[in-house]
Amino acid sequence: MQNGRAGRLHPAVGTARRHLAAALEKLLGAGSIKATGRSRTASTADAADLPLLLVACSGGPDSLALAAIAAHFARRGDVRVGAIIVDHGLQEDSAAVAAQTAQTLTDLGLHPVITEKVQVPVGNMGPEMAARTARYTAFTKAVEATGARAVLLGHTLDDQAETVLLGLSRGSGTRSLAGMPPVRVEGGVTYLRPFLGLRRTDMLDICDAETLTPWIDPTNTDETLMRARIRHSVLPYLEEHLGGDVARSLARTASVAGPDAEYLDEQAQVAYEQALLPAGTAVRGIEREDAVLLDRAQVAALHPALRLRVLATACKTAGGENPGFERLQALDSFTAEYAVAGPVQMPGHVSAYRRRKIVHPATGERLDVLVLVPTRP
Structure with missing residues (x-):
């Protein structure tokens, strides 16, 4: 476990802590979180009053790394950190993966750790959207049950680049260029994505530094799914033929377009209410x-x-x-x-x-x- 002693903190861990601290400060208020420093001393009663955050964790590298980083702030007494694991039931070993992930998160000190088994709807939605719908329904249920202040999502810069490219392929306009926002309120639940500036390789480094063994989702390499195809075929092709770091450029575009899209959405809501x-x-x-x-x-x-x-x-x-x-x-x-x-x-x-x-x-x-x-x- 990375405890911050001199010379022993992995650079990826330190960077990730700073990113999460910045995101939590925006949520909880200036001065509420510091990326580094000694643990606070708080009574059991005080600890119960701390805001609760839920890490949405599949057991994969990104969300497991996020859980490990969030656990640091729970150990320091800044916040309480729990987790929500969603078992989509789409693979034979999904229950075993969920159980192993729950144990790993418990060992990290997260509490409560909630496992929710969902039924992925079959209808007009594609498989990825259907799974997302079921997953976010489970997130909402967990927040309502625990009173959590926010749900933390482990999306990275690479996920952001894939999202922008997916949106462009569908001709979805400004919102597609904006990609995934770092903060979003959906269905009354606040979602934070603190790692949109970090790479997928950083998540693997964090897991290694924390001696965690992540689960590798086989669907991530199933190129019958559009996102996997973009990840393993389209983006590498673009980087080979366009040169440079295309993923970083796409993510930068999202950072520029995001505030524009957010402002237009806010003004449109005002206009809607007036009409x-x-x-x-x-x-x-x-x-x-x-x-x-x-x-x-x-x-x-x-x-x-x-x-x-x-x-x-x-x-x-x-x-x-x-x-x-x-x-x-x-x-x-x-x-x-x-x-x-x-x-x-x-x-x-x-x-x-x-x-x-x-x-x-x-x-x-x-x-x-x-x-x-x-x-x-």
Whole structure:
């Protein structure tokens, strides 16, 4: 175990501690965490009041290294650190891997260590997205059960580069260039990715320094999966033919684009709320109380960068899925054109209509309204 004695701390461990300390300071407040220093002395009562962090750990090198680094701050008395292990049940030995990982984390001093077995949904989603959906549902359940302040994720610079390249291949816009944010709130849960500036090789070095034996997920080399194909074929090809460190360049692009995308998302949320009509607004032919009603003229007047985000938000708020480029463009055209009768069908069983001369319940003004209605019972 790396205890920080003179001359014995592996450089990768020291760097990772600094990255995690910086991320935790942003979460918990300035001066709350230091990357180095002596352990604090705290009573059992004080320790119970410390914020709890959960490491999402598969047993692989990245998340196991993160657990080891987080355990350092738990030993010092800065925070409490537990873990959530998700057994997807997709491999024959998944239960044994989860059990071994739980024991390793317990030996590191993490508490509580929660293992959640999930059922990966089979439907329109690809296998990777289906597994992610099940995994994040388990994370939310663990946070609700423990009151954890945040979930720590072990994604690295290499994961970020793969994410950006995946998004570019799908033509997903600014958000794809932004990759994975270092901090994200999803479903009421705060997720931290403190290692987006570190390489996958650093994680292996940390595991070696901490004498940990990580589990190697066989799906990481299964090139029938897109991410594995990008990792083992596409990125090496680009680096061979373009030269330089393509992964680092892609991750740098995400760092530049991330704040831009975040700002646009924030402004779009403000614009959405301003265009939203109050609940209970009477609209002929629309009886669903969960329908989303927007001032069409107000939405149409927005800059396209905001307008498309507002329309996507409206779709998701109405219970639909995040619309792809073609469907979103169709809804955008429908919002601007008076002649098109509609409805426009959006993914996730949502229909978009227009209704004219709808009376605003607060102002009495007659408006042209864009209505998004869930069609599921």
